[in-house]
Amino acid sequence: xxxxxxxxxxxxxxxxxxxxxxxxxxxxxxxxxxxxxxxxxxxxxxxxxxxxxxxxxxxxxxxxxxxxxxxxxxxxxxxxxxxxxxxxxxxxxxxxxxxxxxxxxxxxxxxxxxxxxxxxxxxxxxxxxxxxxxxxxxxxxxxxxxxxxxxxxxxxxxxxxxxxxxxxxxxxxxxxxxxxxxxxxxxxxxxxxxxxxxxxxxxxxxxxxxxxxxxxxxxxxxxxxxxxxxxxxxxxxxxxxxxxxxxxxxxxxxxxxxxxxxxxxxxxxxxxxxxxxxxxxxxxxxxxxxxxxxxxxxxxxxxxxxxxxxxxxxxxxxxxxxxxxxxxxxxxxxxxxxxxxxxxxxxxxxxxxxxxxxxxxxxxxxxxxxxxxxxxxxxxxxxxxxxxxxxxxxxxxxxxxxxxxxxxxxxxxxxxxxxxxxxxxxxxxxxxxxxxxxxxxxxxxxxxxxxxxxxxxxxxxxxxxxxxx
Ligand SMILES: [Zn+2]
Numbered sequence: 001x002x003x004x005x006x007x008x009x010x011x012x013x014x015x016x017x018x019x020x021x022x023x024x025x026x027x028x029x030x031x032x033x034x035x036x037x038x039x040x041x042x043x044x045x046x047x048x049x050x051x052x053x054x055x056x057x058x059x060x061x062x063x064x065x066x067x068x069x070x071x072x073x074x075x076x077x078x079x080x081x082x083x084x085x086x087x088x089x090x091x092x093x094x095x096x097x098x099x100x101x102x103x104x105x106x107x108x109x110x111x112x113x114x115x116x117x118x119x120x121x122x123x124x125x126x127x128x129x130x131x132x133x134x135x136x137x138x139x140x141x142x143x144x145x146x147x148x149x150x151x152x153x154x155x156x157x158x159x160x161x162x163x164x165x166x167x168x169x170x171x172x173x174x175x176x177x178x179x180x181x182x183x184x185x186x187x188x189x190x191x192x193x194x195x196x197x198x199x200x201x202x203x204x205x206x207x208x209x210x211x212x213x214x215x216x217x218x219x220x221x222x223x224x225x226x227x228x229x230x231x232x233x234x235x236x237x238x239x240x241x242x243x244x245x246x247x248x249x250x251x252x253x254x255x256x257x258x259x260x261x262x263x264x265x266x267x268x269x270x271x272x273x274x275x276x277x278x279x280x281x282x283x284x285x286x287x288x289x290x291x292x293x294x295x296x297x298x299x300x301x302x303x304x305x306x307x308x309x310x311x312x313x314x315x316x317x318x319x320x321x322x323x324x325x326x327x328x329x330x331x332x333x334x335x336x337x338x339x340x341x342x343x344x345x346x347x348x349x350x351x352x353x354x355x356x357x358x359x360x361x362x363x364x365x366x367x368x369x370x371x372x373x374x375x376x377x378x379x380x381x382x383x384x385x386x387x388x389x390x391x392x393x394x395x396x397x398x399x400x401x402x403x404x405x406x407x408x409x410x411x412x413x414x415x416x417x418x419x420x421x422x423x424x425x426x427x428x429x430x431x432x433x434x435x436x437x438x439x440x441x442x443x444x445x446x447x448x449x450x451x452x453x454x455x456x457x458x459x460x461x462x463x464x465x466x467x468x469x
Pocket of ligand 1: 366
């Protein structure tokens with residue numbers, strides 16, 4: 001009787017299901033993927049057996065699957081078969097011509113030339129490449145720079161006798177004026193309940209770099225050195241009356257530094273604002289804190305697509321809404337960068353957080369893998385930060401995600417994402433899980449799990465604020 005019932009049920013399930021597996025990725029048949037490996041992501045009735053060519057595919061109980069495959073140069077044919085139906089996908093891997101070696105050599109000029117920055121927010125970099133974590137400073141418009149050479153699409157900037165940096169050729173224009181050192185007219189200090197304000201009055205704009213000072217704290221029985229941010233270092237270049245024309249200034253953390261910004265006002269007054277650490281009320285450490293939640297993607301920007309066809313943008317928004325409610329119950333004042341399914345630029349997201357005068361910025365995302373990482377076995381939660389001041393917050397949130405949700409530890413990483421390059425508050429970007437990993441995906445689209453994930457992020461924040469005060 002029992003056997004008969006099982007057979008009947010199986011027949012029903014099989015009979016009701018679609019005939020062949022749904023393939024989510026690659027998005028289309030007949031695509032070109034120039035990688036030695038890629039993957040198939042999709043879903044199939046978990047009671048069926050699925051094969052890609054002769055390889056058996058593991059189907060998660062949710063129906064989701066992720067199957068890495070090798071690609072040979074040329075056309076690769078994949079037969080995706082569930083016993084009753086077969087789909088055929090063709091993926092072409094092109095022979096990548098070795099790029100002709102661009103003969104980029106560093107050129108040094110006989111005489112330095114003066115250029116000025118063309119616009120605001122121009123990145124000054126440690127290396128002549130657009131990428132990675134090589135940003136030293138974002139400069140305002142009209143800052144004069146001494147250019148002594150070039151490499152590819154970058155100019156080499158001489159800041160002081162032994163200090164160099166790189167700037168994109170597209171961000172500066174040449175001027176005829178020679179650079180003469182700036183003079184410091186005065187220096188003032190102000191404070192309000194919210195911030196400390198340092199103002200350096202110069203007679204003209206000069207380049208500068210503001211960086212976080214790090215020292216190393218010994219942890220865990222002398223085995224591990226953990227970097228801590230204990231202040232800010234400002235160097236203004238090309239200032240008269242200082243060794244090497246370098247004016248150096250250190251701002252102590254005083255245990256209270258928390259977010260900062262620097263800018264020129266009234267043409268040539270360089271201002272550094274350092275936000276005080278918010279008042280923490282035990283046992284409600286988030287009471288009164290201003291928090292910005294940033295649900296990633298939106299509108300026609302879907303983000304990653306999950307095994308069952310769910311879109312990352314919807315999962316991000318749903319978790320963000322739950323997080324908002326929990327943070328508000330904990331007494332925080334929450335702003336969100338989007339409340340519905342609309343596309344919002346990265347700049348706008350940062351602007352919303354700045355207008356909110358946020359104490360913390362949290363971006364919510366879910367992950368996918370590039371083709372070449374098909375066999376990397378990466379899954380679980382990762383938290384990204386850019387400025388060292390945000391690393392501790394990233395650690396506490398990841399601890400909560402791996403501890404409370406049992407997510408695989410996919411690490412805390414430093415990455416130059418635009419939304420977390422805002423210095424006005426600690427800022428992190430959470431990749432809660434992988435939309436394309438069947439195990440992660442089944443959790444991410446589950447309403448109960450989303451609640452627990454929001455709880456874990458809340459606890460990570462609470463632990464952080466309880467610890468750092
Ligand atoms: Zn995303």
